[in-house]
Amino acid sequence: MNEMNEMNECQNLEQQLDDYLCDRLSDFAKRRIDNHLRQCSPCAKEVNSYQLVIGEFRSLSLATKIEPSLALQYSLERLAQPASAPEVLSRNNYVILILAGVIMLGLGTTLSVLNYYGAITTSLVISSISALAGIAILATGLAQMKRKAKNTK
Amino acid sequence: MFSDENLMTRFGRGETAAFSELVNRHQHRLLNFIYRRTGSRESAEDIVQETFLRVVNAASRYQATAKFSTWLYTIALNLWRNEIARKRNPVELHEWDRVQECSAMDQQVDFQKLQSLMQDLSDEHRLVLELSFIEGWTNQQIADLLNCSVGTVKSRKFYALKALRKRMGIIDNERDERDERMSESRATIR
Numbered sequence: 001m002n003e004m005n006e007m008n009e010c011q012n013l014e015q016q017l018d019d020y021l022c023d024r025l026s027d028f029a030k031r032r033i034d035n036h037l038r039q040c041s042p043c044a045k046e047v048n049s050y051q052l053v054i055g056e057f058r059s060l061s062l063a064t065k066i067e068p069s070l071a072l073q074y075s076l077e078r079l080a081q082p083a084s085a086p087e088v089l090s091r092n093n094y095v096i097l098i099l100a101g102v103i104m105l106g107l108g109t110t111l112s113v114l115n116y117y118g119a120i121t122t123s124l125v126i127s128s129i130s131a132l133a134g135i136a137i138l139a140t141g142l143a144q145m146k147r148k149a150k151n152t153k
Numbered sequence: 154m155f156s157d158e159n160l161m162t163r164f165g166r167g168e169t170a171a172f173s174e175l176v177n178r179h180q181h182r183l184l185n186f187i188y189r190r191t192g193s194r195e196s197a198e199d200i201v202q203e204t205f206l207r208v209v210n211a212a213s214r215y216q217a218t219a220k221f222s223t224w225l226y227t228i229a230l231n232l233w234r235n236e237i238a239r240k241r242n243p244v245e246l247h248e249w250d251r252v253q254e255c256s257a258m259d260q261q262v263d264f265q266k267l268q269s270l271m272q273d274l275s276d277e278h279r280l281v282l283e284l285s286f287i288e289g290w291t292n293q294q295i296a297d298l299l300n301c302s303v304g305t306v307k308s309r310k311f312y313a314l315k316a317l318r319k320r321m322g323i324i325d326n327e328r329d330e331r332d333e334r335m336s337e338s339r340a341t342i343r
Contacts, residue, residue, distance in 0.1 A: 018292070018307055022285060053317045054286050060270065061287050063263035066188055068180050072198045076180060079202075079209050080164075080172035 009036040013043050021050055094144035101138025108134050157221035165212040172212075176205060179222065182288060183229055189283065190233055190276075192264070200236070204229045222290075223297050230280075230298070270320055278313040281306055 013033055019025050020033055037044040068076075108131025114120045115127055155163070155171075157178065163171035180201060188197040207228050271279055277299065284290040284298070285306075292306045299306070 018310065022289075024291075049318055049323045050314055052323055053314055053321060056321060057267075057270070057282065057317060058286055060263050060267040061189065061283070064189065064260055064267060065185050066194055066197075068184050068201070069194070069198060072180070072184070072202060075202050076176045076205055077173065079205055080169040080176075 006036075006040060010040060010043055012036070013047070017047070017050075020047070021054060094141045097137055097141030097144060099141075101134050101136075101141050103134070104137055105131055105134030108132070158217035161208075161212065161215050161221050162217060165215050172209065175208075175221070179225060180205075183225065186226070186283065186288065187229055187233055189267075191236075192268075196236065200229055200232045203232055219297060220294060223294055226284075226298055270317060273316050273320060274313050278309050278316070281309040282313045282317075285310055 009032075013020070013036060016025060016029060016033060020030065025033070037047060108127050108129070111120070111127035111130060112124070115124060155174070157175060160171040160175050164175065183204065184197055184201050187200045188194060191197050191200070204225065208225065271282075274282070280299065281295055284295045285292075290298075292303045292310075295306045296303045
């Protein structure tokens with residue numbers, strides 16, 4: 001009976017060896033294997049040999065570690081600066097810009113015309129600003145669309 | 154704390170601080186991962202820089218379908234493979250002496266020890282070992298990167314561990330013989 005149990009535990013170890021070595025087992029599963037290793041010398045020898053290899057591999061790998069140079073750190077920092085930042089405006093974004101520009105321009109023009117005929121008494125400055133802002137947003141949207149089309153080509 | 158994937162999506166929307174965080178998280182590990190393959194700091198730094206540049210350029214198209222780190226390492230590995238193909242001269246053991254001139258003496262010795270330890274292994278086997286025991290990746294992540302099954306990752310890992318064990322002179326003869334007999338008998342049954 002004991003022998004059967006031991007064989008089961010050996011099989012269990014074989015199935016979970018990878019997770020055991022990578023330290024990915026639950027506390028319960030780990031304790032079960034640790035208990036088995038205390039009783040089964042061939043398994044203990046096997047696991048110990050792998051742990052020695054992994055330990056040596058890790059320590060040599062870590063001993064050869066280098067730090068990024070200042071030049072690399074500077075280059076990586078610059079990558080995210082606006083000049084080289086990604087094209088954040090997707091197609092939908094420039095469509096929205098163009099629409100917003102047209103609406104603002106329309107609003108500004110309408111206000112100016114209504115003001116001119118005396119239908120309303122808003123400040124000319126407000127209607128002019130609205131129209132100018134509309135032109136600026138429209139121009140930005142069209143420029144983005146042009147750039148996008150160029151990039152696609 | 155935001156996940157890498159979340160940061161990348163934010164960067165795609167124009168948050169440059171998200172990119173800086175990604176760089177902080179990955180530059181050290183990625184640099185050393187590539188450095189262990191090229192043996193040259195200069196070349197490793199070029200590859201890391203080019204990798205992040207590609208990340209920047211792809212940011213607006215990024216979709217979090219896979220883990221960010223898998224994507225990042227795939228780009229870096231492809232760049233390294235391209236460099237090897239261009240040079241048609243993979244780094245041999247003797248080259249490490251030359252390229253490590255600037256390193257500290259102790260580090261140079263360790264580097265040579267590491268290369269000597271790994272000399273029997275193919276690059277795929279080395280990759281599995283490094284990603285598993287140095288980078289702490291799961292088998293699934295490694296399988297995604299190498300485009301193979303989890304079973305293949307596990308078998309490569311143990312093949313590599315056994316090869317290192319043999320090279321280090323820590324051999325469990327009894328077990329290895331039994332394993333060999335078992336795999337032979339499995340092959341006969343098939």
